[in-house]
Structure formats: C-alpha cells, structure tokens
Amino acid sequence: MFHRVAVTGLGIVNPFDAEGAPASDGVTDFFQRVAGGQSAISLYETEDIPRAISVPAVQCAAFRPDLRLGKALSTMMERFAQLGVAASFDAWKDAGFDRDYTKASGRSGASGVAWGTALGGLMAFERGYRDFWQHGRERVPPMSVVLGMNNAAAGHISIQLGLGNTALTYSVACASAATAIGEAFRQIRSGRAKIMVAGGSDATLAYAVVRAWEALKVLAPGDSETAPQACKPFHPDRAGLVLGEGAAALVLEDWDHAVARNARIYAELAGYGANADHVHLVRPDQSGQVAAMTMALEEAGLSPAEVGYVNAHGTATREGDPIEISALRAVFGPHSEGLGVSATKSAHGHLMGATGAVEALLTVLALHYDTLPPTAHLDDVDALCAGVAHIRGTALRGSKVKAALSNSFAFGGSNAVLAFKAAS
CATH class of the missing domain: 3.40.47.10 (Thiolase/Chalcone synthase)
Incomplete structure (x- = not known):
C-alpha cells in the first residue's frame, strides 16, 4: 500500500x-x-x-x-x-x-x-x-x-x-x-x-x-x-x-x-524521479534528464498533457539551458508548445545544495496560488531554447495548473525531479 x-x-x-x-x-x-x-x-x-x-x-x-x-x-x-x-x-x-x-x-x-x-x-x-x-x-x-x-x-x-x-x-x-x-x-x-x-x-x-x-x-x-x-x-x-x-x-x-488533524495542505508531492547520467562528470545529458522526468510522471500517475508548469533547472549556462529544453520537448512532445516553463534562478540565483528546495517551494506555491512565476528579465529567447511556453518577465496568474515538475540536474550526472499535484 x-x-x-x-x-x-x-x-x-x-x-x-x-x-x-x-x-x-x-x-x-x-x-x-x-x-x-x-x-x-x-x-x-x-x-x-x-x-x-x-x-x-x-x-x-x-x-x-x-x-x-x-x-x-x-x-x-x-x-x-x-x-x-x-x-x-x-x-x-x-x-x-x-x-x-x-x-x-x-x-x-x-x-x-x-x-x-x-x-x-x-x-x-x-x-x-x-x-x-x-x-x-x-x-x-x-x-x-x-x-x-x-x-x-x-x-x-x-x-x-x-x-x-x-x-x-x-x-x-x-x-x-x-x-x-x-x-x-x-x-x-x-x-x-x-x-x-x-x-x-x-x-x-x-x-x-x-x-x-x-x-x-x-x-x-x-x-x-x-x-x-x-x-x-x-x-x-x-x-x-x-x-x-x-x-x-x-x-x-x-x-x-x-x-x-485538519492541516492546511499546500499541494501533494506525488512522484519522484532520480537517476545518474553515467556519461560525463560536468556536462549535462539529455537522455538522463528525460528518464528522470519520465520516472517522476509515471510514479505520480500523470500524463505529459496533465502537467502545466515546469520549474526548470535553468542555470543560464550556454550548454545547459538548451539541453534541458530539448529534454522537455522530448518528454512532453506535442504538449511542450503550451508547457509553462520558467527558471527562477534568475531571481534567487544558484544556491547549490539549497536550490532544489527553493524551487520545490516555489512550485508548490505556484499550484497553491494558481500563479506561475516567471524567468525574470527574459526579454528575448535563444532560438536553441525555443519550443516551450516561456513565462517571461512577470507571473502568469489564474493559471489553473493542476500538476507541475521541479527539475534539479547536477554535476556528477545526478538528476532529481519532483512531481507535484494541486491539493484536492
């Protein structure tokens, strides 16, 4: 059980x-x-x-x-x-x-x-x-x-x-x-x-x-x-x-x-995907990211079409950002064009071992408040990072998103993805 x-x-x-x-x-x-x-x-x-x-x-x-x-x-x-x-x-x-x-x-x-x-x-x-x-x-x-x-x-x-x-x-x-x-x-x-x-x-x-x-x-x-x-x-x-x-x-x-105990429930943590790229110590790998996201979705019982938001790992490096967007497109297929994506590190920076918790917290509150946080000051999108619905500048409010992912990808080839559902 x-x-x-x-x-x-x-x-x-x-x-x-x-x-x-x-x-x-x-x-x-x-x-x-x-x-x-x-x-x-x-x-x-x-x-x-x-x-x-x-x-x-x-x-x-x-x-x-x-x-x-x-x-x-x-x-x-x-x-x-x-x-x-x-x-x-x-x-x-x-x-x-x-x-x-x-x-x-x-x-x-x-x-x-x-x-x-x-x-x-x-x-x-x-x-x-x-x-x-x-x-x-x-x-x-x-x-x-x-x-x-x-x-x-x-x-x-x-x-x-x-x-x-x-x-x-x-x-x-x-x-x-x-x-x-x-x-x-x-x-x-x-x-x-x-x-x-x-x-x-x-x-x-x-x-x-x-x-x-x-x-x-x-x-x-x-x-x-x-x-x-x-x-x-x-x-x-x-x-x-x-x-x-x-x-x-x-x-x-x-x-x-x-x-x-009649507690307030912000959201449900419904799935978790974790794996190792086993490819390179510092270079991200698309296949590993795809596998981790797929694992989280499957455990949560979610189809790609049911997910409306992803808090991306998005560190603002030349190589890492396009690989993550390619991985998202591979996982979400035809739904990726409407998938809300933001990298909140643009606001809070890269806090290393704390980052995944900060971004999980933001993802939970995105569902709780029906408000998807943006990638700050994103006035233009690199062509290599196109193919998803980037949330640019300010939040998308009244989103009615029912499920979301929070991505964390690390040196050493370790990937961890959390899948949340709106409380119901």
Missing part, C-alpha cells in the same frame, strides 16, 4: 529581506517578489587577500542567526546549518506544530529529517586554514569538525524538533535538496514515516568556492548596476550562473495524518 504525501509546511530564509529592516513574512513575500519578476541578486564584494572578489551573488543580508535561533544555539553552527535550521523552524511552525509536538504526541519515531547540502560547513575549514597558515595560530579551532560536517544541519534539526526516525544528509551537488525531498517522500509513501522535514541549505560565498567557480569560467559577470540582471536563463546573452546562500524547508506528511 502506498501512502499519499501532503506538503503542509514551508519555510525559507528570504534573500529579499534588507539588512536592518524588519523581517518579512518570508514565504509569502518571497513568492510574491519572484512572481513579480524581482531579483535578489546584488554585487558581492570582499577585501580578502590576495585580491578582492567582485561578482553578482545572492546574500541573505538581513539574516541574524542570534535573533532567529538564539545566541547559544547559533554559535554551535556554521552558516549553512544556521540557515537550514531557521528555515526548518519556520516550516515546522507553518505546518501547525510546536517545538514539543513529537515528544508530547509520541511521534518522535515516526518523524524524521532528510536534508541536502553540496558544500556543508566548508567555511569552517576555510576559516581554520586561514587561522593556521595566514594568521599563525597554533591550532585550528577545535569545533571545526563539528561545525564543518555536512550532516550538522540535519543533526541540529533532528535534535531541536525531536525527530527520531531518520536524520539523513544528501550531498549530490546541485540536486542535493531535491534528492533529500524525494527520499523523504519515499519514507512517507512506503509507510516508514508520518512526517518528514526535508530541504536544503548552502552558504557558497566562501573565498575559495567563488574562486573555484571563477576558474571554471561559468560565473556571470556584472557590476553594481547590472548585477540584478546577471542571471539570464534561456536568453541569447546568458553568460553564466550566479552563486548564493540560502535555505528552504518543506514539511511532508502522510495525507491521512494531515487530514485527521
């Missing part, structure tokens, strides 16, 4: 919040800004030795871990974990639970965590390296391992919310969060769990990370004036991706359990 899976809680650290301003209603504000075609991308600059960095990026400037989590707890975490725990706390509250729910209800063994991160606490190790070599400290800070381990976010979420079923971490590059959500879905669908907190977080704006991506020559250029439009998926002038930091979390719940 398979169990239906409801999405009952959403949380995000909102990159649109301005430093010094009151925190917004994160999820609602984030969605409305993305739907309006706004961009959270700005110029990221450092004074680091040996030379400064100046690149377009997404920063959560207003995020204050000491205020969101408390000083004692936040000092036990590196930034990726702080972001992830904050988003998870918000999602848990949004689902209608309090911090003691699992302990008081006896649900700790039926509730778990599945979390994604690509880089984990790399900043802790970089900081320790600098302390030791640049500043001549006698030793690396002793908490570096605990701060830097990839499973730190999942562990803290599990401990703070009393989730004892699993505390799993998935590190699958850009598909990390989508894989975590998909594997959490499988836990509930199979009856092994009732509630799962799933999502991802990353803090990629470490000096070594930015320099490494620069070396690959895939970062979009820009200055203080052009940075907000630097990420241009599907555009003829696209010049590369935009790095960022952030986190998003979904509370997934057994459908009958959610109905029994």
Whole structure:
C-alpha cells in the first residue's frame, strides 16, 4: 500500500529581506517578489587577500542567526546549518506544530529529517586554514569538525524538533535538496514515516568556492548596476550562473495524518524521479534528464498533457539551458508548445545544495496560488531554447495548473525531479 504525501509546511530564509529592516513574512513575500519578476541578486564584494572578489551573488543580508535561533544555539553552527535550521523552524511552525509536538504526541519515531547540502560547513575549514597558515595560530579551532560536517544541519534539526526516525544528509551537488525531498517522500509513501522535514541549505560565498567557480569560467559577470540582471536563463546573452546562500524547508506528511488533524495542505508531492547520467562528470545529458522526468510522471500517475508548469533547472549556462529544453520537448512532445516553463534562478540565483528546495517551494506555491512565476528579465529567447511556453518577465496568474515538475540536474550526472499535484 502506498501512502499519499501532503506538503503542509514551508519555510525559507528570504534573500529579499534588507539588512536592518524588519523581517518579512518570508514565504509569502518571497513568492510574491519572484512572481513579480524581482531579483535578489546584488554585487558581492570582499577585501580578502590576495585580491578582492567582485561578482553578482545572492546574500541573505538581513539574516541574524542570534535573533532567529538564539545566541547559544547559533554559535554551535556554521552558516549553512544556521540557515537550514531557521528555515526548518519556520516550516515546522507553518505546518501547525510546536517545538514539543513529537515528544508530547509520541511521534518522535515516526518523524524524521532528510536534508541536502553540496558544500556543508566548508567555511569552517576555510576559516581554520586561514587561522593556521595566514594568521599563525597554533591550532585550528577545535569545533571545526563539528561545525564543518555536512550532516550538522540535519543533526541540529533532528535534535531541536525531536525527530527520531531518520536524520539523513544528501550531498549530490546541485540536486542535493531535491534528492533529500524525494527520499523523504519515499519514507512517507512506503509507510516508514508520518512526517518528514526535508530541504536544503548552502552558504557558497566562501573565498575559495567563488574562486573555484571563477576558474571554471561559468560565473556571470556584472557590476553594481547590472548585477540584478546577471542571471539570464534561456536568453541569447546568458553568460553564466550566479552563486548564493540560502535555505528552504518543506514539511511532508502522510495525507491521512494531515487530514485527521485538519492541516492546511499546500499541494501533494506525488512522484519522484532520480537517476545518474553515467556519461560525463560536468556536462549535462539529455537522455538522463528525460528518464528522470519520465520516472517522476509515471510514479505520480500523470500524463505529459496533465502537467502545466515546469520549474526548470535553468542555470543560464550556454550548454545547459538548451539541453534541458530539448529534454522537455522530448518528454512532453506535442504538449511542450503550451508547457509553462520558467527558471527562477534568475531571481534567487544558484544556491547549490539549497536550490532544489527553493524551487520545490516555489512550485508548490505556484499550484497553491494558481500563479506561475516567471524567468525574470527574459526579454528575448535563444532560438536553441525555443519550443516551450516561456513565462517571461512577470507571473502568469489564474493559471489553473493542476500538476507541475521541479527539475534539479547536477554535476556528477545526478538528476532529481519532483512531481507535484494541486491539493484536492
């Protein structure tokens, strides 16, 4: 027997919040800004030795871990974990639970965590390296391992919310969060769990990370004036991706359990497709993407004609964007001309291990609000990316879409696709 899976809680650290301003209603504000075609991308600059960095990026400037989590707890975490725990706390509250729910209800063994991160606490190790070599400290800070381990976010979420079923971490590059959500879905669908907190977080704006991506020559250029439009998926002038930091979390719940407690259900997570291209470590492969989307549709019991929207992986690289559009055309065939497609990275950047969770959250809200978010500032479409109904500039409202996909494709050849249905 398979169990239906409801999405009952959403949380995000909102990159649109301005430093010094009151925190917004994160999820609602984030969605409305993305739907309006706004961009959270700005110029990221450092004074680091040996030379400064100046690149377009997404920063959560207003995020204050000491205020969101408390000083004692936040000092036990590196930034990726702080972001992830904050988003998870918000999602848990949004689902209608309090911090003691699992302990008081006896649900700790039926509730778990599945979390994604690509880089984990790399900043802790970089900081320790600098302390030791640049500043001549006698030793690396002793908490570096605990701060830097990839499973730190999942562990803290599990401990703070009393989730004892699993505390799993998935590190699958850009598909990390989508894989975590998909594997959490499988836990509930199979009856092994009732509630799962799933999502991802990353803090990629470490000096070594930015320099490494620069070396690959895939970062979009820009200055203080052009940075907000630097990420241009599907555009003829696209010049590369935009790095960022952030986190998003979904509370997934057994459908009958959610109905029994009269929970608000945003959408149904109905299918998950995951595979490996086994072709090339960094070059995307159309056949692998086609297979992953097909798997998700089949598990969800959806035909291509029933899907009205795809939140594309769309990183704004010269090679990746056309391959994904070709894969969509192969999967959706004659229906692709009417298929709403957008790449919301144009607004929130590429958050690596967190990206799949942010885009899943946006896809859920697209169904919930009957509003399909756009690819921001897409005033022209590359001929190589034609053949689908690109949502350009601002949202398509009143869409009445009943099913949607969220695509995540990663270095290493890993693909993860989530299929959602409107709540009914």
